[in-house]
Amino acid sequence: MSELRLMKGNEALAEAAIRAGVDAYYGYPITPQSEVMEYLMKANPEKTTGMVVLQAESEVASINMVYGAAGAGKMAMTSSSSPGVSLMQEGISYIAGAELPCVVVNVVRGGPGLGTIQPSQADYFQTVKGGGHGDYKLITLAPASVQEMADFMKLAFDLAFKYRNPAMILSDGAIGQMMEKVELFDPVPRRTDEKVAEQCPWATTGRKRGTQKRVITSLRLVASVQEEFNIKLQNKYKEIQEKEVRSEMLQCDDAEFVIVAYGSSARTSMKAVQIAREHGLKVGLLRPQTLWPFPSKQIETLINNGVKGFLSVEMSAGQMVEDVKLAANGGAKVEHYGRMGGVIASPSDIYEALKKFAK
Amino acid sequence: MELEDIIKDENIVFKKTKLLNDKPLSYCPGCGHGTVHRILMETIEELGIDEETIGIAPVGCAVMAYEFMEIDMQEAAHGRAPALATGIKRVYPNKYVFTYQGDGDLAAIGTAETMHCCNRGENILIIFINNGIYGMTGGQMAPTTLEGAKTSTSPYGRDVSTMGYPIRITELIAQLPAVRYVTRQSVHTPAAVRKAKAAIRKAFEYQSEGKQGTCFIEFLSNCNSGWKMTPAQANKWMEENTFKYYVPGDIKDNFKLLKNPIIE
Amino acid sequence: MINEEIIIAGFGGQGVLSMGKILAYSGLMNGLEVSWMPSYGPEMRGGTANVTVILSEERISSPILTSYDTAIILNQQSLDKFENAVKPGGILIYDPSGISNPPTRHDLNVFSVEATKAANERNMSKIFNMIVLGGYLKVNPVVSLEHIEAGLKKSLPERHHNLIPANIEGLKLGASLIQRENFYKAAC
Numbered sequence: 001m002s003e004l005r006l007m008k009g010n011e012a013l014a015e016a017a018i019r020a021g022v023d024a025y026y027g028y029p030i031t032p033q034s035e036v037m038e039y040l041m042k043a044n045p046e047k048t049t050g051m052v053v054l055q056a057e058s059e060v061a062s063i064n065m066v067y068g069a070a071g072a073g074k075m076a077m078t079s080s081s082s083p084g085v086s087l088m089q090e091g092i093s094y095i096a097g098a099e100l101p102c103v104v105v106n107v108v109r110g111g112p113g114l115g116t117i118q119p120s121q122a123d124y125f126q127t128v129k130g131g132g133h134g135d136y137k138l139i140t141l142a143p144a145s146v147q148e149m150a151d152f153m154k155l156a157f158d159l160a161f162k163y164r165n166p167a168m169i170l171s172d173g174a175i176g177q178m179m180e181k182v183e184l185f186d187p188v189p190r191r192t193d194e195k196v197a198e199q200c201p202w203a204t205t206g207r208k209r210g211t212q213k214r215v216i217t218s219l220r221l222v223a224s225v226q227e228e229f230n231i232k233l234q235n236k237y238k239e240i241q242e243k244e245v246r247s248e249m250l251q252c253d254d255a256e257f258v259i260v261a262y263g264s265s266a267r268t269s270m271k272a273v274q275i276a277r278e279h280g281l282k283v284g285l286l287r288p289q290t291l292w293p294f295p296s297k298q299i300e301t302l303i304n305n306g307v308k309g310f311l312s313v314e315m316s317a318g319q320m321v322e323d324v325k326l327a328a329n330g331g332a333k334v335e336h337y338g339r340m341g342g343v344i345a346s347p348s349d350i351y352e353a354l355k356k357f358a359k
Numbered sequence: 360m361e362l363e364d365i366i367k368d369e370n371i372v373f374k375k376t377k378l379l380n381d382k383p384l385s386y387c388p389g390c391g392h393g394t395v396h397r398i399l400m401e402t403i404e405e406l407g408i409d410e411e412t413i414g415i416a417p418v419g420c421a422v423m424a425y426e427f428m429e430i431d432m433q434e435a436a437h438g439r440a441p442a443l444a445t446g447i448k449r450v451y452p453n454k455y456v457f458t459y460q461g462d463g464d465l466a467a468i469g470t471a472e473t474m475h476c477c478n479r480g481e482n483i484l485i486i487f488i489n490n491g492i493y494g495m496t497g498g499q500m501a502p503t504t505l506e507g508a509k510t511s512t513s514p515y516g517r518d519v520s521t522m523g524y525p526i527r528i529t530e531l532i533a534q535l536p537a538v539r540y541v542t543r544q545s546v547h548t549p550a551a552v553r554k555a556k557a558a559i560r561k562a563f564e565y566q567s568e569g570k571q572g573t574c575f576i577e578f579l580s581n582c583n584s585g586w587k588m589t590p591a592q593a594n595k596w597m598e599e600n601t602f603k604y605y606v607p608g609d610i611k612d613n614f615k616l617l618k619n620p621i622i623e
Numbered sequence: 624m625i626n627e628e629i630i631i632a633g634f635g636g637q638g639v640l641s642m643g644k645i646l647a648y649s650g651l652m653n654g655l656e657v658s659w660m661p662s663y664g665p666e667m668r669g670g671t672a673n674v675t676v677i678l679s680e681e682r683i684s685s686p687i688l689t690s691y692d693t694a695i696i697l698n699q700q701s702l703d704k705f706e707n708a709v710k711p712g713g714i715l716i717y718d719p720s721g722i723s724n725p726p727t728r729h730d731l732n733v734f735s736v737e738a739t740k741a742a743n744e745r746n747m748s749k750i751f752n753m754i755v756l757g758g759y760l761k762v763n764p765v766v767s768l769e770h771i772e773a774g775l776k777k778s779l780p781e782r783h784h785n786l787i788p789a790n791i792e793g794l795k796l797g798a799s800l801i802q803r804e805n806f807y808k809a810a811c
Contacts, residue, residue, distance in 0.1 A: 006648050
């Protein structure tokens with residue numbers, strides 16, 4: 001039965017993981033997302049759904065535990081925050097190279113380095129442009145509410161298994177730490193071993209005699225074989241780009257200028273749009289829910305509908321703005337506004353920036 | 360007597376395990392890897408657990424072990440095999456899981472993963488091939504390289520004052536309370552191979568008893584090409600030098616330490 | 624239409640965050656959209672803590688604000704920080720204990736609630752924050768006592784449900800203690 005609760009983003013995500021029928025969570029504590037593992041340990045789903053929750057010795061170990069379980073066809077996940085996610089990049093690249101479905105959650109904090117524990121969106125490049133080595137993409141979901149922290153947990157696994165590709169939930173400290181009303185979806189039972197075998201014939205669950213062995217690897221020593229694999233990956237990415245873009249538009253119908261913002265920046269921007277509308281500015285908000293694939297077509301459409309400019313509002317020095325520019329392709333003015341290092345631009349700050357931009 | 364008269368089932372004295380395929384092994388002639396591959400796969404076949412076994416080979420000479428072993432396998436990043444093994448075993452507690460790691464992998468880059476996997480007592484078998492060198496990358500110093508030994512990154516011999524001591528990781532592992540069985544074996548003589556195979560069998564039998572503790576088998580091997588010796592010379596050198604520092608034999612069985620673990 | 628934007632600020636350990644949580648939960652029980660956005664991190668340890676609570680009949684846009692309808696202030700640092708962040712005509716409630724420089728703005732509805740004193744006198748320090756909350760709800764009954772009780776039931780673990788009557792008592796005490804401060808006239 002779906003259930004209404006007041007929860008922190010991190011807690012909602014953890015509860016959603018149990019309800020989504022996740023098989024294993026492997027993690028390592030780091031602020032501002034330690035509530036995820038704390039919640040799971042307290043809920044002790046091993047006793048109810050059979051979900052494994054294990055505190056690993058490091059983020060390096062966590063992501064490799066995820067690799068192992070995902071390679072055996074199970075729904076495995078980890079969560080961390082920026083410095084921890086940097087440590088995971090090796091494993092994420094291997095997971096992408098071995099085409100394993102899993103979910104990694106990054107509750108982003110300010111950097112570089114140890115940085116601050118306050119919210120930030122400075123890991124955009126790391127997430128959607130690579131992070132680890134090699135030509136690969138992460139399906140990236142950006143929740144902007146506690147509700148989406150819960151809902152995207154399930155969606156991320158659905159997409160990961162649909163495409164045999166790692167998915168990232170790119171959140172931030174503000175969404176992780178805030179509490180909101182959340183309607184929790186009905187629990188889905190964990191898949192049986194038979195179901196896993198049926199859904200993931202590639203999974204290493206023990207080779208049955210008379211059948212081919214399964215090998216999970218990202219090693220392809222012959223250059224031509226590696227290239228062939230890369231082409232296959234790129235084709236998969238193209239399909240995802242075509243089918244899986246998700247975004248929300250607010251007050252864009254008559255907008256002359258549009259803010260592009262995700263996560264908690266989308267929330268502050270939403271208020272800034274309200275203020276701007278009260279002052280007679282024709283402004284809307286485009287909120288990407290998937291950062292990769294990026295809603296480029298939506299930007300094209302808005303330009304065709306007469307939008308003159310896009311202001312990319314991010315808690316970074318301006319990262320997503322590059323994708324907005326690529327999508328606008330010279331068809332509209334594109335600028336960035338943002339604060340860094342864990343400082344959150346307030347709705348009035350954004351409104352001021354918007355006023356200047358719209359001049 | 361014709362050849363067909365001789366090739367008959369009743370005359371068979373040796374048969375290669377079905378769990379190794381016919382691909383030529385990528386290991387140097389005389390290296391211990393091939394023998395360990397064989398006795399490992401033989402044991403799995405003899406125990407009849409091949410349908411329930413998942414092996415993990417990380418970066419190192421045996422990174423392509425999955426090319427030869429006819430069971431489900433995962434390839435791991437350098438040092439991370441025990442984490443993969445943990446991930447698999449936790450979601451499939453009734454399957455058999457082993458890792459197959461070299462000395463650089465297990466005792467340098469993957470020390471944390473190895474120690475913590477053992478410290479949690481993950482019910483898996485860790486196979487540790489110690490040849491005292493980085494073989495795959497062409498003979499660099501390993502954490503287990505003996506004092507004074509010359510390698511491409513210790514060209515004047517390992518100087519322990521700057522490069523640290525050869526690490527007896529196996530003795531360290533034996534100290535962990537959650538580790539059930541620790542032994543150091545070799546495969547350089549027929550007698551040693553028989554003993555080594557019995558050790559593998561024991562480890563899998565322990566694993567079949569459910570979550571008890573980690574089993575850990577070190578295999579001392581030569582690396583004749585890395586050591587720049589013939590296989591026979593390398594085995595002799597190993598007996599005369601390696602065995603003095605890394606003493607073969609059981610170190611821990613059924614959670615009981617059998618000998619002074621660090622200093623002989 | 625209800626759209627109440629509240630900042631609650633004080634020392635870590637005064638129950639600032641839990642007061643906000645109870646308020647948010649009560650809003651939820653009242654069928655409202657709610658958000659609870661804490662300051663988090665090292666500043667919580669022994670330093671100041673604050674939380675922004677929004678109760679609204681509409682979808683909440685920004686959970687992070689720079690101006691508020693109501694400020695509930697429990698120490699001097701927080702008063703210094705947030706007095707100017709209250710919207711003109713808004714509400715400022717403070718506990719005079721430990722306040723050496725009281726609020727000076729004339730365009731606000733300023734109230735005081737002697738919660739620290741009352742809690743100490745009655746040995747009720749654990750429900751100090753409920754006394755303050757009771758004061759606020761007297762001034763602005765954005766949620767009812769029934770919603771609070773339902774919120775407490777939902778937010779407290781079962782083993783602490785025996786504490787609910789004491790919490791309700793704290794709310795009632797706060798409602799009786801809150802006083803309007805006449806700064807505007809005093810300044811004239």
